Amino acid sequence: MKELTNYQEHIDNAIAWVWTALPNLITAILILVIGLWVVRFINRMVRGFFAKKDYDLTLETFLQSFISIALKIVLFVLVITQLGVQSSSLIAIIGAAGLAIGLALQGSLSNFAGGVLILLFKPFKVGDFISAQGVDGTVKEITIFYTKLTTFGNQIAIVPNGQLSNDNVINYNAMPTRRDKINVGIGYTSNIKIAKEILLQICADNENILKEPAPEVYVDGLGDSSVDLTLRFWAENSVFWGAHFHVIEETKKRFDEAEIEIPFPQRDIHVKEQAMKA
Numbered sequence: 001m002k003e004l005t006n007y008q009e010h011i012d013n014a015i016a017w018v019w020t021a022l023p024n025l026i027t028a029i030l031i032l033v034i035g036l037w038v039v040r041f042i043n044r045m046v047r048g049f050f051a052k053k054d055y056d057l058t059l060e061t062f063l064q065s066f067i068s069i070a071l072k073i074v075l076f077v078l079v080i081t082q083l084g085v086q087s088s089s090l091i092a093i094i095g096a097a098g099l100a101i102g103l104a105l106q107g108s109l110s111n112f113a114g115g116v117l118i119l120l121f122k123p124f125k126v127g128d129f130i131s132a133q134g135v136d137g138t139v140k141e142i143t144i145f146y147t148k149l150t151t152f153g154n155q156i157a158i159v160p161n162g163q164l165s166n167d168n169v170i171n172y173n174a175m176p177t178r179r180d181k182i183n184v185g186i187g188y189t190s191n192i193k194i195a196k197e198i199l200l201q202i203c204a205d206n207e208n209i210l211k212e213p214a215p216e217v218y219v220d221g222l223g224d225s226s227v228d229l230t231l232r233f234w235a236e237n238s239v240f241w242g243a244h245f246h247v248i249e250e251t252k253k254r255f256d257e258a259e260i261e262i263p264f265p266q267r268d269i270h271v272k273e274q275a276m277k278a
Contacts (some may be wrong), residue, residue: 024082027082028079028082031075031078031079031082032075032079035075035078035079036075038071039068039071039072039075042067042071043064043067043068043071046063046064046067047064050063050064061126061141061142061143062115062119062142062143062144065143065144066144069144110160110162111144111145111146111160111161111162112144112145112161113161113162113165114160114161114162114163114164114165114166115142115143115144115145115161115165117161117165118142118147118161118164118165119142123164123165123169123171124139124169124171124173124174125139125142126139126140126141126142127139127173128171128172128173128174129171129172129173129237130149130169130170130171130172130173131169131170131172132159132163132164132167132168132169132170133159133163133164133167135149135151135157135159136149136151136152137149137150137151137152137157138150140156142161144161145160145161146158146159146160146161147159147160147161147164172237173237175237176236176237177210177234177235177236177237178234178235178236178237178240179232179233179234180231180232180233180234180235180240180243180244180247181230181231181232182230182231182232182244182247182248182251183220183228183229183230183231184199184228184229184230184231184251184262185223185225185226185227185228185229185262185263186226186227186229186255186260186261186262186263187225187226187227187260187261187262187263188225188226188227189261190227190260190261191260192219192227192229194258194260195229195255195258195260196217196218196229198251198254198255198258198260199215199217199229199231199247199251200215200217201254202247202250202251202254203215203231203233203247205250206243206246206247206250208235208236208239208242208243208246209233209234209235209243209247210233210234210235210236213234215231215232215233215234216231216232216233217229217230217231217232218230225263226262226263231247233247
């Protein structure tokens with residue numbers, strides 16, 4: 001009988017606690033639902049604001065990501081406080097959790113710091129074509145933790161900001177023009193002067209290749225089976241690859257027309273007559 005009384009007492013206490021905590025629980029749920037809606041609304045306003053202003057796209061994506069995360073953290077604190085957690089206790093919990101999380105997520109904190117450095121020093125921006133961490137691609141988005149690159153194959157490569165800010169990065173769009181280098185081998189019996197004239201004429205005929213600085217071609221070395229020529233020319237970034245591939249194709253075509261040999265690996269076998277008699 002005593003055990004039944006204790007059991008009933010526990011049930012009554014649980015019911016009383018539920019009725020006591022129910023208003024705070026309902027309020028916390030309402031704060032969470034309304035807060036998430038407000039966060040989405042503010043994010044839309046931020047995106048609309050940046051869309052109307054001519055700000056750096058790199059700054060826009062970084063700030064949008066930062067504002068969204070900051071608002072969600074504030075909402076989390078409001079919900080926890082409404083559930084009855086005292087602010088002093090909450091600060092202590094956040095401090096302890098922050099220390100533990102900071103030790104566990106050193107890489108993420110490094111990525112955040114890297115994102116800030118990228119934003120401040122701007123080694124690259126959205127739309128630039130870069131080479132970093134073994135990946136070549138166009139910068140699609142810069143967030144507070146990582147950078148998204150669109151590769152040649154239209155894949156998305158995600159590179160941590162910490163690594164980008166602490167390693168070598170080649171930005172191919174940092175300057176408005178680029179210089180190309182194309183190596184061509186010709187046979188030892190071919191006329192070097194005519195070959196050089198053909199290469200320079202190809203550059204002169206291509207409107208995408210800059211005439212100043214002027215293209216140049218020179219003998220770069222004497223190989224085992226070829227005279228190695230190097231052609232250098234300048235082109236704007238937007239048409240660089242078109243000019244590059246055009247020069248390679250035209251070189252083969254015009255060398256064939258001029259009967260200039262482009263040697264390829266081959267092996268001559270000489271059989272001695274004495275060896276055959278043996």
